[in-house]
Amino acid sequence: MKLLLLVILFLTPQFLTAQDTLRGDYRVILQANLGLSQSHIVRTTEVDKAEYSPLGFLRTLRLIWRPDHLLGMGVETGILRVSNLIVKQDASLPTGTTLELDAIPALLIFSMEKYGIEITSGVGMYNYRVNAALNDNEITASTQWEIGWMLGVGYAYPISRSFSIGGDFRYYAIPERQVSLTSLNAKVQWQLWY
């Protein structure tokens, strides 16, 4: 999958004609992303019968400062659903117990963009959080900050001077929790300042 993506990216420039992008001192870009993610997690919780889902929606926002060269810098936050477990039957946990695992990234990102193709690398902290709701309405919410990073590659097509739409593929990692997420997202990009 990763290899295929790289091959496509290598070939793409050969079919593109160079076009000058708007050149100023800098641009500030706000990006909103909505996507579907799949988590890759070392599962150790043993519940007799449960409905487990590693799939989730990913909602993120990015603010990127793009100076007059290739490299841009910014911040990213949002909500990543890591996994969801609903207990159907277990000797020790009440039926209907739900366990939701989310991560809120607070990442410093570095991004390089050409012809609308953008690669992003980020490092920072994730506010990792669990919500455990037992059917007797006892809710345990607990959070912890964890170090992590991300990598993304995407494409944005300009539909006006200020707006672009596109999509991207991302990989988020929280090594301390042995968790990673891959996601496919749609994105809307707005040039706030140029």
Place this chain on the structure above:
Amino acid sequence: MKIHVLFVIYFFSGFLFSSAQDNDSGRVYVLFPQEAVPYSFSGSIGATTTFVPRPIAEEEIRQIPILDANFRYNLPVNFALTGRLGSNYITNLASIGAMWSISYRRFSLSFGDYSTLWYGFATMENSFDVSAIGWLNTPHVSFGIAFDEVLISVRGELLYITSRSTRVGDIEIASEKNVVAGGSFGIYTEQPFFRNTHLLLGLKINNLSNAYQSWLAFSTFNDRLTYPEFMIGILL
């Protein structure tokens, strides 16, 4: 003795015939393995953060970035002197070394070595002092590709502990000499950023035992662990 004299002559002769100048391509770099105009200087200032593995850091150790500066002074025949100074108050280090480069078109290769003297000290919760000092020797090889103004280097390093000593108060509690601590693999980009500034970004994967980054963990177990290191700097 003769070698030293030759070295001094070689080192200073350039001042007689040329002055420091920017390298001709307009590229700005400190780690990129390409040779540069003799007697020119480049450097970077920034920060490096290492994430020490939880199994040895436990909950007590908090990572504080090291503020650091890299230097490079280019010499004739593709040689360069390299150096680094870094400190986060608790851990302090100074490196000096040399490298030799060779380039072909956009590709560059360099071989080098640097020695690091590091010193760490802290006062623990129960008001006792701990300190550590060590000498490291690091041979390295770098490969670089220049995409116009974007310079990308990949560097492999071997970390050799010449000596290391950890003390609690006046008591030496651990020491070692002449051991290979492990190695690291790093990727660095040096490229223009805003107007005339250039940015250095790096990611390094270390596989090390008893490196200076984790001295405060006082690990008593002799084994190598993998941990990442991030670097950011503004090129001078």
Place this chain on the structure above:
Amino acid sequence: MTINQLRSCIFILTILLISWQLGACNSELRIIVPNTEIVAPALKGTSAIPNISRKLIEGVYAVQQGKARFGDTVILKHDRESLSIFCQKNSTYMVLRSGMKDSSILYAGYWRNAQSPQTGLCTLEIRNKDGAGDILQTIRPQTLTIRGAVGGSEVQPNEPLILEYVRPLFERKRERTDGKFWIIAHRGGGRNSDRLPFSENSTELIKFAGKLGANGVEIDIRLTKDGIPVLYHDENLNSRLVDGEYMVGAIGNYTFAQLQVLCRLKNGERIPTLDDALRTIVDSTNLTSVWLDIKEPAAIEKIIAMQKTYIERAQLLQAAGKRDTLEIFSGLATDEIYQAFVAHPEHLQIPSICELSISQTQKANSKVFAPRWTLGSLQNEVNSLHSENRRAFVWTLDQPEFIVQFLNEGNYDGILTNYPTVVAYNYYIRR
């Protein structure tokens, strides 16, 4: 120019993916114990060695062959049915299962270095003519020789090892403290970073602590959300100590039932309650002291109640001749814990270990004062405590050279350590 920039993006992406892959080799620590199934057939068809015979085997041995790996002398000591060998060199030790067959005594197990990943398998035998015949008839033999082989962790051992009995184990004689010396294993036996076969602060490790040469354990106590004292060191549930993808944040945010279902210690065990741990110590070990490292003042009341229950239980078993004496101490490591402890109406009668100061030790009527090892041997202070019929344990001493120094120069009654095997060697080798 622009194509080049795009190429640079792609090149960086490729390298980052490679780095990610390298970085993904996370620093999870795996236990270091070889597969002993390879040597298990050596014990096939054997029966248990009588306790009295086991005692005759214990002692200081000279290494006749195998000095390169184990040094000149080793200590042999049993913990129930298993034999432990503590070596002079490289903090090496062996843990072996035992059995007897046809007037021979057989052992099979493994060796490892306490402070590095080196390990391997081992088999030993005491033949009839080498002394086993006498030992099984409970007679001390004139000479006692143990022969066997050691090797790597994947194959049958083939490097010869020969041990020859020299003298009995050292025992400290001092009336004041029952002549005992306490080798107290930190976190129930050692930290997870020491790669022991069981997780730190687990009942399984506590049962194993005797095989590491310990006669006492230190364990860490925290409270769950529903107020149950459990064994756990860190404030948070983290990858160093537990597996459990839904375990995030402070252990005190979870009920005990949630922890039982959703969380396992690193080597698969459950987080034990203090109740489980103390029952295990009383009923299933020969340990003679327990140091409860209390992490939360709110736990004091419950801990004291349990301390009383299990001290009584141990006394009953002792009266019935089923176990040795057992002491259970509340550990007073911080001012907060100390204040909560002395506020308890029965604190003067409850055995405690005070880490703070001698005056606070006296005020709380703590049986033991426990200074940090970096404070030195504190000879005068320790002697003065002895005159008050109190003891002194030093913590946490891990460097072999300092263990030797404290044993030789200090007058402490016990050492808290992550390496009880090293303390055991250096204690029992003394004359």
